[in-house]
Amino acid sequence: MGARSRLAELLSKAPTDSRAVEFEESWWHWGALRSTARGLDASLTEAGLGEGTRVGVVLENRPEHLAVVCSVLATGRCVVTLNPLQPPERLAADIARSGLSVVVASPGTLDDESVLGAVTGTGLGLRLEPDGSLEPAGGSPRPDAETAVGVSIEMLTSGTTGPPKRVRLLDRQFDTALESSGQSPKKGALLRSGVSLVTTPLVHIGGLWSALSGLYAGRRLVLLRRFALESWVRAVERHRPPAAGLVPAALRTVLDAAVPPERLSSLRVVTCGTTYCPPELADAFFRAYGARVLMTYGATEFAGAVAAWTLPLHKRWWDTKAGSAGRPLPGVEMRVVADDGTEAALGDVGRLEIRTAQSPDGSGAWVRTSDLARLDVDGFVWIHGRADDAIIRGGFKVQPDQVRRALERHPAVHEAAVAALPDARLGHVPVAAVEPRPGCTPPTAQELTMSCREVLAPYEIPAHILVVDALPRTPSSKVSRVELLDLVRASLAAGGAA
Known part of the structure; x- marks a missing residue:
């Protein structure tokens, strides 16, 4: 089942009183998410904004914002992420050049005059209240706005080396990424037990992937505004998850704080992505808490991870492969090429190329990345920095x-x-x-x-x-x-x- 149809199914069939998203230790039920989703769809339909409409969302880590994303995807429209964490003048400039028909944002965001002016100057503004209700904020849909049929999300990259850029993720890319990650819902089951902890910003691929893959699988979510040590530890204690995701900086924070192991005793694995994780940091976390740190490698352009460690791989290979990014996921092929484009020998460092249905160019095309890498005889990929670095x-x-x-x-x-x-x-x-x-x-x-x-x-x-x-x-x-x-x-x- 594709991501759009799965979210539509959940929004229409999930029991109203079933818990969906925990935020600040209070629950949003599926009924509340459904109400916000239907309210947005009604507003957009009334404005003549149907399938393929690019809907800008100033995306905060809040349940009502997640409901908006689910609604946009379930109704065949396209989510365009706008970063609320940047200064207002930069956000306003991003909105002004985006060519959007509509922008959805919280009252706090729209209280800034420059942001509100950019929103109403480019299209229709919708004010998203904390209770999930929507109110007009001014402006009107622009008749010449570009549409994006078949595009799920226009996602910002992280912007570590320069201004963030926006990448289009096609429906088939997102569907393939969900399938290859093993997040498919259980056959015949609408919801399932267990929770996913989401601590990274929804406005970037790591956070949004965590949230959407959790919902897609039918799990409940614990959504934090940001990673905050005590809030995260309390969430682990409350829900006793066997797995969680942490970026390297958060791993360091947990270790530096010397969190008592008994508070994290449910954890068996911690996935770690977004940036390089030193093996000694992963080892230190494992020694302290008994949770194996499983590194992942991916990019926004591939709608998520394309290589990763699994628990069986970690148990068998970690002692000899520490520092590797893991093995390619099912359906992903990798090769390393020299400067002249010829395939490099195993063990030689060169540019990493990837072939996968998660690629924007389709499953038959090799896509050259910006990463320097090598492949070993056991199929592990080792990243050696970026070629453009x-x-x-x-x-x-x-x-x-x-x-x-x-x-x-x-x-x-x-x-x-x-x-x-x-x-x-x-x-x-x-x-x-x-x-x-x-x-x-x-x-x-x-x-x-x-x-x-x-x-x-x-x-x-x-x-x-x-x-x-x-x-x-x-x-x-x-x-x-x-x-x-x-x-x-x-x-x-x-x-x-x-």
């Missing part, structure tokens, strides 16, 4: 991931990040920021430079190193290189960088 410093190539690992060798460094700073003479130079390990005396930039000299070539050593309280992050908890460069520039302007 290489920093060319005066003709020398610097791999940021290699510099990051060198910085993280220092015992007082909790996490490091590296970015390319434009330089008039050399083209670009590597710069870095490090977050100190809790309980340790923060290292100096000079100490870090000396440590790097032990393992890096002179041209690989960062030109500037900042020691910060916390690394800047995107809403999906990836380190934001854009903001990192802003911090470096500010420090240089103040004469404070190393």
